[in-house]
Amino acid sequence: MNILIIGVGYVGLATGISLAIKGYNVRFYDKNKEKITLLKNGKLPFFEPKLQKTLIESLNDKRVIFFDNFKEAIANAEVVFICVGTPIFKNGDTNSKDIEKVAMEIKKNKQGKTVIVIRSTVNPKVYNSIKSILSDKDFHLAVNPEFLREGKALDDTLNPSRIVVGTDDKLAKETLKKLYSSFDAPKIFTDPISAILIKYASNSFLAVKISFINEIANLSDKLGGNIDDIAKGLGLDPRIGKDFLKAGIGFGGSCLPKDAKNIVKYAKETGINLDIIDAASKLNDKQYKVVIRKLKQYLGSLNGKKIAVFGLSFKGGTDDLRNSVSFRIISDLRRAGAILKLHDYLAWIKAKELVKVTLVSNDPYLVAEDTDAIVIATDWNEYLNEDWKKIKSLMKGNLIIDGRNILDGGLLKKIGFTYEGIGRK
Ligand code: UGA
Numbered sequence: 279m280n281i282l283i284i285g286v287g288y289v290g291l292a293t294g295i296s297l298a299i300k301g302y303n304v305r306f307y308d309k310n311k312e313k314i315t316l317l318k319n320g321k322l323p324f325f326e327p328k329l330q331k332t333l334i335e336s337l338n339d340k341r342v343i344f345f346d347n348f349k350e351a352i353a354n355a356e357v358v359f360i361c362v363g364t365p366i367f368k369n370g371d372t373n374s375k376d377i378e379k380v381a382m383e384i385k386k387n388k389q390g391k392t393v394i395v396i397r398s399t400v401n402p403k404v405y406n407s408i409k410s411i412l413s414d415k416d417f418h419l420a421v422n423p424e425f426l427r428e429g430k431a432l433d434d435t436l437n438p439s440r441i442v443v444g445t446d447d448k449l450a451k452e453t454l455k456k457l458y459s460s461f462d463a464p465k466i467f468t469d470p471i472s473a474i475l476i477k478y479a480s481n482s483f484l485a486v487k488i489s490f491i492n493e494i495a496n497l498s499d500k501l502g503g504n505i506d507d508i509a510k511g512l513g514l515d516p517r518i519g520k521d522f523l524k525a526g527i528g529f530g531g532s533c534l535p536k537d538a539k540n541i542v543k544y545a546k547e548t549g550i551n552l553d554i555i556d557a558a559s560k561l562n563d564k565q566y567k568v569v570i571r572k573l574k575q576y577l578g579s580l581n582g583k584k585i586a587v588f589g590l591s592f593k594g595g596t597d598d599l600r601n602s603v604s605f606r607i608i609s610d611l612r613r614a615g616a617i618l619k620l621h622d623y624l625a626w627i628k629a630k631e632l633v634k635v636t637l638v639s640n641d642p643y644l645v646a647e648d649t650d651a652i653v654i655a656t657d658w659n660e661y662l663n664e665d666w667k668k669i670k671s672l673m674k675g676n677l678i679i680d681g682r683n684i685l686d687g688g689l690l691k692k693i694g695f696t697y698e699g700i701g702r703k
Pocket of ligand 1: 481488533
């Protein structure tokens with residue numbers, strides 16, 4: 279089975295390389311020539327360690343080929359996966375320009391029976407638009423949402439929690455059944471709308487779970503409770519589950535915030551209010567302000583105060599800055615007149631190009647030097663292993679606001695820090 283993957287982001291590469299590992303011949307196309315050149319040379323355009331290693335192995339075994347010419351790439355493809363980004367506008371609508379363009383390119387360049395799989399996250403409106411562009415009888419359409427997490431992209435694709443296929447087309451269904459036959463995972467074959475809603479409901483539920491625990495953490499802060507114990511006590515109920523109950527400054531990234539806003543906007547157009555999901559988004563948009571409040575509580579005016587922000591990527595283990603909560607904190611602090619120094623283990627290089635501040639570095643000691651306070655904005659586990667005694671001796675002040683509740687507050691207090699988490703005693 280000849281497979282073409284369109285779009286070489288996390289989803290496209292993880293999908294294609296997983297299929298190559300399973301023994302398929304996989305071609306990749308992307309309109310971004312720089313990315314294709316990098317990939318031809320065995321380099322990923324982003325940080326994802328396991329994917330990096332398997333990319334090189336797949337190139338060596340000649341199981342993957344990269345193209346920047348669409349016509350050549352699609353020529354003998356039997357199954358085409360659409361994996362391009364579907365970003366949203368400020369008002370929550372999908373910017374479907376790229377995905378619709380891909381559909382038009384397929385229509386223009388492809389003849390003969392082809393199964394076309396929408397792997398990108400699309401709402402029913404975008405799905406219908408793609409369907410009408412690809413209405414030819416030779417095109418057999420399916421929706422196959424992905425559930426991979428950045429940082430675990432390959433593992434999540436090779437060993438998914440579930441495989442969901444939504445299609446009304448017999449050939450598409452049979453082809454995808456065969457394609458995924460060697461994947462050991464529960465499989466759900468359903469209609470396209472249900473498959474689409476499984477994806478949106480999944481990310482929205484995760485968003486709700488995080489905003490829920492953040493709301494309880496805000497109450498716990500006020501009342502003097504300990505959110506770690508509260509989350510543990512809550513999560514031990516198997517009906518609730520312990521995952522995604524880590525309180526903090528809110529969720530970021532290219533998926534949760536986008537999908538929650540997009541489905542609320544789309545549902546509203548159909549006359550349905552998704553009040554719970556909407557509330558989760560709205561709480562998330564302001565949850566980061568807890569850090570600003572706490573800084574002001576200890577430092578008074580932030581004008582002229584030197585503040586280190588530790589963590590720039592939207593979560594630990596990635597260099598992805600998209601929708602990172604750190605940047606909301608950074609812009610509020612700038613507006614308040616603070617002097618900023620920024621740290622990240624990986625994303626500091628990308629961040630350096632984006633923000634002009636006193637210092638952006640991957641050296642936490644250099645960043646901490648002479649600062650009044652440190653804000654932890656990303657859950658990099660590596661922060662646990664830094665020498666906090668040394669950091670304390672380098673700082674001017676002694677305040678740590680741990681926006682991700684990852685450090686050991688008791689230990690830091692012993693060293694002489696004033697420590698504040700989110701909802702933590
Ligand atoms: C998310 C979903 O977890 C994947 O299942 C989904 O496939 C993917 O979106 C997608 O739609 O492509 P990802 O964006 O990689 O994956 O990030 P998550 O691990 O879900 O984290 C999202 C944000 O929530 C991060 O900012 C993280 O710090 C935050 N978070 C997560 C919390 O604040 N608390 C938690 O308990 C968990």
